[in-house]
Amino acid sequence: MSTSTTSVPPPGTQGPPPTKAPPRRGRRATRTGRRRALRRDWQLYSLAVLPLLFFLVFRYLPMIGNVIAFRRFEPGGSIFGEEWVGLRYVEMFLSDPTFWQVFRNTLWLGGLTLVFCFPIPIVLALLLNEVRRRALKRFVQSVSYLPHFLSIVIVAGITLQMLATDGPVNHALGWFGHDPIRFIQEPEWFRTVYVGSEIWQTAGWGTILYLAALTTIDEDLYEAARIDGANRWQQIWHVTLPGIRPTMITLLILNIGTFMAVGFEKVLLLYNPLTYPTADVISTYVYRAGVESNSFSYAAAIGLFEAIIGLVLITSANTLSRRTVGTSLW
């Protein structure tokens, strides 16, 4: 009982005493509420000051900084540019044949990455899930996670060494009497090289969330499926896959969201002027146009275009998924 300090109600009247009309929650009330919260929790709020400053300066200022896509920018001047120029830079990149080439390359690389790098971890996780010997499973997992922890520079370095004309891949081709292929210099090989190295680097680590989802599937469901006469394949199809479907959809949405960004750093490390016709993507073009050639506004316009497509892609994928299968990020 917590009524000890208030007047004891006379016997017979049970329940709380009639309260006054609830306070009107007008603007005044929320303002005093805010002030009271600030007075009570000011120490907590003070802890948020520096992080908020970080987000403001290093995340939101650059977002606003994108206005230079529509303004003339001078190095050393305001980071928001000098004067409005309207859609001049947008028109400029839309009529730039290089832009359309890197746009096509981005779609190609993004599409291939999605087609290969999204399903392979699922298959690998299902295979790992069937391994009965614990130690073996752990070993395969540990080994396959390893490339994820290495710097992308090391991954690129290893890729280049493997595919060099004196590297093991060409060595193996030699067994079949094949002449060495200059994988790194030939534009028609770049997409294969990129996707291959991406699979090598990410497939193992990609299994981790699926394996976690697999352990949460109720054993009874398999039991029931077995009693109904389902064989192994039918169990995988009707129990396992539906069990990891929310994880699959979440990761698919995230993958679609990063579709346009493709592996910027990896492309930057693996490409060279000889392979530009297939390797140059929007983000690397933005980098060269902006940082190397100092066409900041022009590059920012292209970058903004890419970011907006990315945002549209992830939002529509999310909405579509919420409407059709009921899983969504937010």
Added chain:
Amino acid sequence: MVKPSRSYRVFQGVNGVVLTLVVLVTLYPFANIVSRSFSGERQIRAGEVTLWPKGFNLTTYKIVFQDSMFWRNYGNTVFYTVVSTAVAMILTTCYAYVLSKKNLKGRGVLVGVAVFTMFFTGGLIPNYILVTELGLKNSVWAIALPNAISVFNLLVMKAFFESLPTELEEAAQIDGLSTYGILLRIVLPLSKAVVATMVLFYTVSFWNSWFSAFLYMDHSDLMPVTVYLRNLIAGATGAGNAGAGTAEMSQVGASIQAVTIVLTALPIICVYPFVQRYFVSGVMLGAVKG
């Protein structure tokens, strides 16, 4: 238990073969790089080096060890990693703790401020202009500050703080401890596991990073070792030129790359077996709430 059917046993056999292949394909490149690093340049050029070193020698290691730029850049990597991780840990811990307070007024807005940046970012050019105009170029702050909070790590930490029992904190509050005192003396000692995981996450990501330094550092003696390696790969500069005095030294391009790859990856590979499980559990924690 039903006896496994024949087709299932066949499947188990095939599965074993496939997974063995996965292991081999993952490990072979490492083995090849290591054996290249110990091999003679002539044997590498002839494409003879596969699993074992051919023409075993330590000359290349000696050349890289004698390159003062390599050591200076390695030192830079350590310095940048330590400073950036410290900054990131302070900011991430503070914000995660604030966000974990379910009754805090305005919490939704504070979470939203962070989460929105996962889906939309300013992009390369505005960031580059900002860091340049702030005068951060050529200093450790150009690497540490723009990457100070990873929203994924933030959410992992927030989820962990939320899972702590509230009674202890309430008791400490009644005993007159301030919010800072509670965070430092009650919450953090209870959160050693998640703090260790976060330190690992940040350390590995800063140790591996190269692009910020590549973008914001103008002199080669400010670069981390990842950029040193990148320049070797790009054939731009590095020990290959530095040691070009003698005929023997000018011959070592391919094995120098291998040696640098080995030396850069070595610290990560050495600690990997011990820290791997922290990464796994950290990602799980993030996945549940993120």
